[in-house]
Structures are given as structure tokens and as C-alpha cells.
Amino acid sequence: MTVVSVSMPDELLERIDEFSDDHGYTGRSEVVREAARNLLGEFEDKRLEDRELMGVVTVLFDFETTNVEERMMHLRHEHEGLVASNFHNHVGNHYCMELFVLEGTLEEISSFVGKIRATKNTLTVDYSVIPVDSFGPLADPS
Structure with missing residues (x-):
């Protein structure tokens, strides 16, 4: 898997870490990957x-x-x-x-x-x- 660097405000990073802990994710990378998949899939409804x-x-x-x-x-x-x-x-x-x-x-x-x-x-x-x-x-x- 490729490693990328992303800039974001500290407050957003803290929210991601908290979300990860609260919802059982393995870490912030997993949260960001899922968010990216969801964003990219939003407008892919074939219907x-x-x-x-x-x-x-x-x-x-x-x-x-x-x-x-x-x-x-x-x-x-x-x-x-x-x-x-x-x-x-x-x-x-x-x-x-x-x-x-x-x-x-x-x-x-x-x-x-x-x-x-x-x-x-x-x-x-x-x-x-x-x-x-x-x-x-x-x-x-x-």
C-alpha cells in the first residue's frame, strides 16, 4: 500500500482520531480510506x-x-x-x-x-x- 502525506488542521486530525477510537477503527488511515471511498462513490449511482x-x-x-x-x-x-x-x-x-x-x-x-x-x-x-x-x-x- 502506498503511503501519502496529507495536511489538515489539528482540530480535524483530533476528530478523526477520536472517531477512530470510538468506532473501533484500527487507526486514522482506515478512517481516511473509508471516507475517500465514500466520497468517490457518492456520484456513482448507475440508476x-x-x-x-x-x-x-x-x-x-x-x-x-x-x-x-x-x-x-x-x-x-x-x-x-x-x-x-x-x-x-x-x-x-x-x-x-x-x-x-x-x-x-x-x-x-x-x-x-x-x-x-x-x-x-x-x-x-x-x-x-x-x-x-x-x-x-x-x-x-x-
């Missing part, structure tokens, strides 16, 4: 390929110490064909929530979520994806 999808992405960030809001604006404009709707809301005294409604393919939505996740200083990124055609008219039971 969603070649279908028109709707995605909802929420992003939470601290507006006082970051430029995340500016990055969200750039992503919204860069992907204007994908972003059907966008909502910005203030949460508490220091936070903002950005919500994106997307309409596109699995590859387009995956790419958009990846760019948001790669944005420095986001606190949380959450999303869901559903096929648009699942909302079609119900078949006539007669």
Missing part, C-alpha cells in the same frame, strides 16, 4: 446516469471571516444553465446559508458539488439528488 436530475445543495459559511459568498456568486454565474434557483439567507450572527436548486445531469451536478466542496472556508456542504422523471404523471390504474 441516476443518463437521466435528468434535480439537485438541492446547501452551503453554510461564516460571512465575517471568508470570501465564500463571492465564490458562490461566481459559481452561480459560471453554471447559469445548471442553477435553476438560488437562495441566500443569514443564519445567526455570523453565518450565511446558500441554497442552490440544480437541474441537469449527474456529471454536471457532481462537478458543481465538487467545486463547492473545494471552496475554502465552507463549514458544511450538503446535497440531495433525485430524478426529475420520477415526478411524472402516475399511470392510470384502470
Whole structure:
């Protein structure tokens, strides 16, 4: 197995070590490997390929110490064909929530979520994806 070096804040490393101990992992490497497998597998659902999808992405960030809001604006404009709707809301005294409604393919939505996740200083990124055609008219039971 290849050994790699990864930089991360001390707080995250402490959380990984605690998670490893609490859940019976052999060590932090096992936790990181499983997290990487899960992340890479998120958008590999064969049932969603070649279908028109709707995605909802929420992003939470601290507006006082970051430029995340500016990055969200750039992503919204860069992907204007994908972003059907966008909502910005203030949460508490220091936070903002950005919500994106997307309409596109699995590859387009995956790419958009990846760019948001790669944005420095986001606190949380959450999303869901559903096929648009699942909302079609119900078949006539007669």
C-alpha cells in the first residue's frame, strides 16, 4: 500500500482520531480510506446516469471571516444553465446559508458539488439528488 502525506488542521486530525477510537477503527488511515471511498462513490449511482436530475445543495459559511459568498456568486454565474434557483439567507450572527436548486445531469451536478466542496472556508456542504422523471404523471390504474 502506498503511503501519502496529507495536511489538515489539528482540530480535524483530533476528530478523526477520536472517531477512530470510538468506532473501533484500527487507526486514522482506515478512517481516511473509508471516507475517500465514500466520497468517490457518492456520484456513482448507475440508476441516476443518463437521466435528468434535480439537485438541492446547501452551503453554510461564516460571512465575517471568508470570501465564500463571492465564490458562490461566481459559481452561480459560471453554471447559469445548471442553477435553476438560488437562495441566500443569514443564519445567526455570523453565518450565511446558500441554497442552490440544480437541474441537469449527474456529471454536471457532481462537478458543481465538487467545486463547492473545494471552496475554502465552507463549514458544511450538503446535497440531495433525485430524478426529475420520477415526478411524472402516475399511470392510470384502470
